[in-house]
Amino acid sequence: MYIIQGLQCRNCGRSYTLSPTHICEFCFGGLDVVYDYSKVGHTFTLKALENRPYNIWRYKELLPIEKEPVCGFNVGFTPLLRARRLERLLGIKEIYIKNDAVNHPTLSFKDRVVAVAISKAVEFGYDVISCASTGNLANSVAALAASCGLKSYVFIPWDLEAGKVLGTLIYGAHLIRVKGTYDDVNRLCSEIAENFEWAFVNINIRPFYAEGSKTFGFEIAEQMNFKLPKHIVVPMGGGSLITKIWKAFKELQTLGFIDAIETKMHGAQAEGANPIVSAYKQGRKTIKPVKPNTIAKSLAIGNPADGAYALQTIRESGGTAEDVTDDEILEGIKMLAREEGIFTETAGGVTVAVTRKLKEQGVIGEDDSVVIAITGNGLKTQEVVRNNMGEPTVIEPNLKDFEKIYCTVI
Ligand SMILES: *Cc1c(COP(=O)(O)O)cnc(C)c1O
């Protein structure tokens, strides 16, 4: 026991006890969970993994929970599949899709972070779960809180997709639609968090919540037999996921599961919400906030909480950051559907389109291996493709009618 040592500031290194807090009082840096890896190794072994169920808790020694988790027993271990048709189309030797579009229960990678955040919130004694969300987080908080019998208050920006609104209301969450952008919602929630005894998964519980994203990286490593790919293309909203996949790889290296890490972490954004990509391209270490305007609403964050850390991860790994237009995002969505039979949301369109761009630029070579992170499901963002797909053919229920259109089709 005592595997989890506490929290530590990622800027100045000051230590904090395990508590619902997320910002360093001295330098306003983000706090990160620290583990004693010499103790993790006692029970976290290849042999032990063989006998554990296939969900995020198989990595429990590397997750920030001290008691038994309260939810998430079906979250994670989503497919990592070889994308042979996409390989041929893009001219890349090995492409794998890590497909969180089919994660349980709400079809996005957010189920990972929320399962960890709610389990930690219950340890801290909270009985109301809350969040500021770009959509998928709202769905996940509402569903997993409901499954634990907890109340949820969910705050969303004004212009969210219908599927994400309904996909929150259905679980009985209190849904509050704020007349503003995600950044306005987030600012408001930070104020509410100071006045209400609620667990805001991505504010006061953020260090614990963010650790859940590591499971995306643990799974990629395990599913590839601990031989990591040369490249990973990851969507960036707040910038947390990309930093935590990197942290996951480093932990597996510390524990002796992986020898050398030669993976380049590439961060992907939409042109209309690209504060991390522009900082990267301009060689800056800090983020200049932007006003988001893109169809990729799950990534539409103008002032990303972990933007500076995402930049660090990208540079440390030797990766790049790239953005794509809304039209390229739509092409990415269609390409993944038509080549691989996977319907992803706009964030997945972003990573597919950025992968293609990096191949064209020569950043990804034809003999390389790439994992593309697909983090959400296309059924939730139908409005972006609806006017783009044509209509079904309508016929009377008789053979003649069918033959008529069959002949014109061929
Ligand atoms: C939230 C979200 C992201 C971005 O994750 P961050 O950790 O905020 O960078 C990516 N894809 C989808 C589908 C999301 O919902």
Ligand SMILES: [Zn+2]
């Ligand atoms: Zn600090």
